[in-house]
Amino acid sequence: MIPIETLATFFAASLLLALAPGPDNIFVLTQSAVHGRKAGLIVTLGLCTGLIVHTAAVALGVAIIFQTSAIAFTGLKLFGAVYLIYLAWHAFRASATTIEVERNNGLNGGKLYRRGIIMNVTNPKVSIFFLAFLPQFADPARGPLTLQIVLLGMVFILSTVLIFGGVAVLAGTLGQWLNRSPKIQQLMNRTAGLVFVTLALKLATTER
Numbered sequence: 001m002i003p004i005e006t007l008a009t010f011f012a013a014s015l016l017l018a019l020a021p022g023p024d025n026i027f028v029l030t031q032s033a034v035h036g037r038k039a040g041l042i043v044t045l046g047l048c049t050g051l052i053v054h055t056a057a058v059a060l061g062v063a064i065i066f067q068t069s070a071i072a073f074t075g076l077k078l079f080g081a082v083y084l085i086y087l088a089w090h091a092f093r094a095s096a097t098t099i100e101v102e103r104n105n106g107l108n109g110g111k112l113y114r115r116g117i118i119m120n121v122t123n124p125k126v127s128i129f130f131l132a133f134l135p136q137f138a139d140p141a142r143g144p145l146t147l148q149i150v151l152l153g154m155v156f157i158l159s160t161v162l163i164f165g166g167v168a169v170l171a172g173t174l175g176q177w178l179n180r181s182p183k184i185q186q187l188m189n190r191t192a193g194l195v196f197v198t199l200a201l202k203l204a205t206t207e208r
Contacts, residue, residue, distance in 0.1 A: 010137045014156045018163035023199050030192040032168040033175035040168025046116020048157045054127045055153025059146045063127035073124045080122025084200035091193035
């Protein structure tokens with residue numbers, strides 16, 4: 001299997017990639033700031049579930065479809081962009097009262113978890129990135145490539161949980177303090193809406 005030195009290098013690279021500003025960690029940041037630490041951690045689990053899907057796609061060779069088929073790539077990214085616009089619409093419409101009710105009742109965990117999954121899975125560039133990144137650390141001479149890809153995917157997910165979990169805790173703590181003011185609550189939700197719109201536009205204009 002993969003040497004421990006290679007796994008250590010891969011883990012370090014994965015941590016740095018998770019730290020780099022991107023759609024997923026920005027998504028965790030906004031959801032945590034608006035809805036709290038628990039919400040951010042649930043969204044993180046959803047995003048990491050999406051990474052399992054991408055890992056499986058690479059291991060099984062499905063990801064190559066998004067690299068070679070313009071229709072599949074465009075269809076998936078547009079679906080993701082529309083979903084982000086839907087979230088932005090809800091964020092813009094939410095009043096301070098609505099936000100407070102969601103925080104007190106704990107915004108449905110299943111809904112937050114699904115948000116994370118959809119946010120990640122509908123970004124075809126993640127599959128293409130995995131297709132380019134993971135095989136660099138696999139070696140056919142050390143056993144089945146499928147198992148090596150799965151192992152690398154799990155290590156990448158571990159690094160993502162650590163970094164995104166930290167973002168969720170920090171942003172959730174700050175958001176809890178800021179949300180004491182109804183005006184700041186609304187401002188944060190409007191900001192989240194703008195972030196969703198920005199992410200949607202970025203995803204919709206993404207090229208292979």
